[in-house]
Amino acid sequence: MRFTYVESMTDPSYYLPLARAAEEAGYASFAVADSLVYPRESDAVYPYTADGDRGFLEDKDFIETFTLIAAMGAVTSRIRFTPFVLKLAVRPPALVAKQAGSIAYLTGNRLGLGVGVSPWPEDFTVMGVPWERRGKRMDEAIEVVRGLTGGGYFEYHGEFFDLPAVKMSPAPTEPIPILVGGHSEAALRRAARLGDGWMHGGGKAAELDRLLGRLAALRAEEGTADRPFEVHAISLDAYTPDGVKRLEDKGVTDLIIGFRLPYVKGRDTQPLEEKVEHLERFAETVIAKAGS
Numbered sequence: 001m002r003f004t005y006v007e008s009m010t011d012p013s014y015y016l017p018l019a020r021a022a023e024e025a026g027y028a029s030f031a032v033a034d035s036l037v038y039p040r041e042s043d044a045v046y047p048y049t050a051d052g053d054r055g056f057l058e059d060k061d062f063i064e065t066f067t068l069i070a071a072m073g074a075v076t077s078r079i080r081f082t083p084f085v086l087k088l089a090v091r092p093p094a095l096v097a098k099q100a101g102s103i104a105y106l107t108g109n110r111l112g113l114g115v116g117v118s119p120w121p122e123d124f125t126v127m128g129v130p131w132e133r134r135g136k137r138m139d140e141a142i143e144v145v146r147g148l149t150g151g152g153y154f155e156y157h158g159e160f161f162d163l164p165a166v167k168m169s170p171a172p173t174e175p176i177p178i179l180v181g182g183h184s185e186a187a188l189r190r191a192a193r194l195g196d197g198w199m200h201g202g203g204k205a206a207e208l209d210r211l212l213g214r215l216a217a218l219r220a221e222e223g224t225a226d227r228p229f230e231v232h233a234i235s236l237d238a239y240t241p242d243g244v245k246r247l248e249d250k251g252v253t254d255l256i257i258g259f260r261l262p263y264v265k266g267r268d269t270q271p272l273e274e275k276v277e278h279l280e281r282f283a284e285t286v287i288a289k290a291g292s
Contacts, residue, residue, distance in 0.1 A: 001248050002028035003287050004082060004232065005279055006258040009033070009060040010268040012068075014275065019072035021276045023079035025283035029112065031084035031256055032069055035062040039122040047119050047183070048201045049263050056265050066099045073107040080110045082232070084256070085181035085199055087118035089134050090127040093141035093161060097148035097168060104149070104172035111172075112230070114199045115142065116181040135186050136160070142178055142194045149176050179230060183211060192218035197230030200256075208235060212250055232256055239282070241289040257282060 005022040007014070008031075019030050038058050045052030063071075069081040081103075088096060104111040117138050118124070124131045140158040147154035148163075151171035156163040180191035181199035188211065191198040198215055200208060212231070219225040231252045237243030238255040247255065259278035260270055 001244055001252070001290055002254045003238075003283075003290075004029035004031050004254055004256045006031035006033075006084065006256050007260070007275065009057075009062070009262050010270075010275075011272070012061050012063050014272045015063070015068060016072055016075050017272060018275060018279070019076050019079060022279055023076045025280050026287050027079060027257075027279070027283070029080040029082050029254065030072065031082050031114075032065055032072075033062060034065045034083055034086045035060075036087065036090070036123050037126050039120075042120070042122060044120050044122070048203070056263050058265070059267075066103060069111070070103055070106070073103065073110060076110075077108075078110075080112055081107070082112040082179065082199075083114045085114035085116035085179070087123055088115040088141050088145070089117040089138040090123045090129050091141075093144035094148060094163070096141070097145045100145065100176055101149040101168055101170070101172055104174075104176050105170045109172055109174040109176075112177045112179055112197070113145070114179040114181055114232075115145075116187070116199075133159075135190075139190060139194060142180075142190075146175075146178060177230060179232060183207075185214075188215050189218050189222070191215065192224055193222045196228065197232065197253075200231075200233040202234040205235065205237070208233060209250070212252075216251070230254055234258075239286060241286055244286065244290045 005027045007018055022030055046054040065083050065086055072081060100111060100113050117134055121131050137160045140160050144156055144161050147156060148168050149172060153165045153167045155165040177196040179197040179199050180187060180195035181201060183201060192215060232254040233247060233252045234256045235247055237247050238257060
């Protein structure tokens, strides 16, 4: 089992010392949130809170995802970084491929590319991308990113993207794992068909079990059950060694660990020193025992 530390919507000056602390404590990855804009008015709902309210996002600091990963990668040497998740469907996939490939190359392949569609119509509006057919656009974008980061000439002719034979250099020396986020049937099928893994957004234990079961069934349907596949999950079971073993038995490969509820309005007032204490204590009481 691998462990991913997650911290978001906090003082931006905390990220680099937190990345160093998480690496030293034995975490395998650091999850990085992605957000583009916050609208003054919106009817959209947040899919991972009980009431759908996303007011907690207002005035929260979000450093651009690849910029933050590059900065943290420069002060670490082992820990991997996983966007959780990059809103790929609203971005030009060729640009994402160049950004992701550059970071993977510079960090020695320490990038797991978590991607999602984006639940916010406003993201599509400000990026000049139609909301309609976003799922198909997302599928094509994954294929383009994977192809362009592969190191050779890549050609693609789809409904949304049309590329002549082109090459990007430098290319990562290893394939970038593409981890698909989302709980919908479409997201699970996309992960099973196109992804190298799936990222869970949280929720009740019974719902996680249902999602894991459905994901396994879809991988069997798509003929991808035998290929390597990462399963990143959030669960209260992750906070005890016995719980970690139960999740491992269910097929979870990576546990996303946080020590603060981020879905609250207002600034994060928890000091950096306290954050470091929490992540170090968990490493001592759970990570060390789970790996023994």
